[in-house]
Amino acid sequence: MIFGIGKSLFRRLILSFMVTVLIGLGIVGIIISYLVKGYIFESTQEEMLRKAKIVNLSIQDMSINAAETEQFLLFLDQSFNSRIWVFDRDGKIISTSTRDEVTIGKSVATSIVGRVLRGENVVSRLSFEGLNEPMLSVVVPWGKEDVVYGGIVLHSPVVGINKTVMKIRETVILTSVFGIILSTAMVSFLSWSISRPLREIDRTASKISVGNYSERINIDSEDEIGDLANTINTMAEKLEKIDYERNKLDQMRNDFLANVSHELRTPLTAMQGFLEALQDGLVEKEESRKKYYDVMYKETLHMSRLVEDIFDLIKLEHNEISLDRSPVHIGSILNKVAFKFKQQADEKGLEINVRADDTLESVYADRDRLEQIVANLVKNALKFTEHGGVTLEAYSDNDKMKLVISDTGIGVSKDDQELIWERFFKVDRGRSKENKGTGLGLAIVKELVDMHQGTIKMESQLGEGTTFTLWLPLFTPKDKNTSTIKSRS
Structure with a gap:
């Protein structure tokens, strides 16, 4: 392992870099060698043809005498660094600059002689042992001109070609070595820059996989690895949120079951005690038995309300309740609810006041559900009010209907105000035993208000009372063609 780089990643990268460098430089070296070698041959060939033509110009008017011509050709040989032969039309050598290398009278190949006599130049590459x-x-x-006496042959070594090719090969080898060293350094850095964030991603992903969804990957790169890290972080955030919601739902379910069990156990225990007393004949007076029956009847009503509220809340949460919305005059709803609770208010010495102008515009709502909202709020207000009364008011507020239900009751503390919309939450302070509640009324109110695209808020001061304010949409002409709207479906 180099710089902490995993062997597999490093090996793949270094092999790919080395093969690329070697193949690339090898191909370049072969091409350069071939081009340089061809260039040297071509340039030498052109130079020798030029020299051969100079020799022809020099001897074309000269009578060929072996001794004299040989001296002149030797001079040209030393000047041009080329061996010179002269042959006649029959192909026999009649003069040479190097008598020791070739004898006079020796014949040149017939094919060459024929081409020369036709006025062509002939070029050939030769190799000799020892050279x-x-x-x-x-x-x-x-x-001279169109008259051909024979031919002139020049032989010359191509100087420097092997040395040049060897230099090219050495350069390619040195470049390859340097390329391999550079590739190793680059691969080491590249592997480190890749493996470091990958190890960070692997560690964080391992922690996330065992449920530690708060872990995050701290990588600032803007490449694909950075995108991968951001994707995993986004996934972890979603998993953390899902886990939080799941735990919250589990806690709510547990609290729900515990609260339902408690709410049912209390009246059932009371009813069981009264029934046992009646069954055992412990209650002899008719007046006392009627009192026991009255208490048991109230307990059954309490359980019935609890079951109805639970069913309503479950239906609301599962979108099983639909709204049959139509124009509803809010004043008629407030007066109906006030009349419904008038006897209960009179028994406690309280007043219920309604303030709603008959000229108010209609709200776009489900009449029965709107009455349920107002009734739950009034019933809640009466339970916590011992002196004074409850006031129901309605006002137009731009494109909304503002509905205010206030009481002069015991009020709600700031800490409790954040919890009043929770299921089964009860402000037990000051609650009378005669007025038992399920703790679901306000939760149902919140769900129904949301279904009507309305809003609700509460303001309260301990010892001064509580005010609930609702804003509900007014009926508009575009609502005429709309009949039944299902909640959040």
């Missing part, structure tokens, strides 16, 4: 450099041979016609 480090390849030889290049050029043959040009010997003659």
